[in-house]
Amino acid sequence: MIKIILLVLFYFTFPLVIIYMCKKWSLLQKLGTIVLAYGFGLLLGSSGIFPEGSDQFKLSLQGRAALPGAELEKLISEGVIPIDDKFVNQIASVQDLIPSIVVPLAFPLLLFSLNLKRWLKYAKKGFISVALALVAGLVMVSAGFFIWKDSIPDSWKLAGMFEGIYTGGTPNFVAIKMALNVDPNLFVIVSTYDMIVGAGLVLFFITIAPRIFRFILPKFTEEKGISVEANEIKKETENLDDFSGMLNKRTLLPLLKALGISIIIFALAGGLSLALPMLPQMVVVILSITTLAILASLIKPLNKIEKTFQLGMYLILVFSLTIASMANLKSMFGIGMLNLILFITWCYFGSLILHLILAKIFRVDADNFLITSTAFIFSPPFVPLVANALKNKDVIITGITGGIIGYILGNYFGVGLAYFLKGF
Secondary structure (H helix, E strand, C coil): CHHHHHHHHHHHHHHHHHHHHHHHCHHHHHHCHHHHHHHHHHHHHHCCCCCCCCHHHHHHHCCCCCCCHHHHHHHHHCCCCCCCHHHHHHHHHHHHHHHHHHHHHHHHHHHHCCCHHHHHHCCCCHHHHHHHHHHHHHHHHHHHHHHHCCCCCCHHHHHHHHHHHHHCCHHHHHHHHHHHCCCHHHHHHHHHHHHHHHHHHHHHHHCCHHHHHHHHCCCCCCCCCCCCCHHHHHHHHHHHHCCCCCCCHHHHHHHHHHHHHHHHHHHHHHHHHHHCCCCCHHHHHHHHHHHHHHHHCCCHHHHCCCCHHHHHHHHHHHHHHHHHHCCCHHHHCCCCHHHHHHHHHHHHHHHHHHHHHHHHHCCCCHHHHHHHHHHHHHCHHHHHHHHHHHCCHHHHHHHHHHHHHHHHHHHHHHHHHHHHHHCC
16 A cells, blocks of 8 residues: 555656756756656656556456456456456556546646637637638548548547647647547557657747748738737746746645636536436546636636646646556557558648648738647647747737637547547
């Protein structure tokens, strides 16, 4: 039991070490906390520190993360599996339980601070580009599914996750993983490839992309009134990665209140899922949490609580570390590696190219096209980086608005598309 307690403490405390490392060393900060959490988790899972369990135990799981207590005791008493597998099952139970708790608590916290009313007030020019990006993502992810559905396991689930991350970003990616019950090994593989392909695309966006797209699309014309709040929006967005000051009494007490509200939302969503037994439980939970969190963000006292986004991202780090530690590098790369890379590349670059074609048809300017693509593919924190490459701060609000819309719609679009494609 002591070892299990220590494992839980590790999962919840080591992300704090990662945050400190990123704050102290600029190189690690550029890599990002999410990447480091996955990296350390993979090292832990591949180190051999966790016992693997007997073949009989693995066979008894039948695709489950862990065995229920009563079933485990029965199998041990009958001599089907050795008693040593009891500890293996305890570790697996913890690794399965933590993500199922932290993700539903994290998503409301990520949405509480979103000032949707203010952002929707501006950037009217960018809404066309946002709509075109949504269409491009749905079309190309669906096309990718039909191309690779027979060569990639659970391709309908992957399509849902790709749609979620293209529309919203990492939080949606994680939430859809929970809603669709994606295998941890497969999830970590997809996350790894996604980071590699995404890193190349970021480099493209901040180097030669502005010149290429400005050659293809119309030039940007300033919209009056946007620059009034651009600096304030930019400052807020750049601070999304700032975890400092969260333990100050002035900040901590309101944060605990926000966490309490997040727990209430989780409980309400869980109750609704029980009231709708004909629907997949986690799907109902995740979509209910998303809807309730959006409504809660309209409550001004809650919306103004500082560091709620950062607390949500801390919980995402706990998830990332835990889920990555369930994977093993020795076995994970045997699952259709090339096809996965092609699928991810298709989703990223295919959606971008289709978005570009639609932008050309609807005469969306180059800067609004690139900033909304950034917001959809990489989420709001990357918007100021690309706006700086464009040397155009006036598109920041457009990008942030697109990113916020993505956060909101990502779970709905991802889960909806996955279950639609499941029938094919």
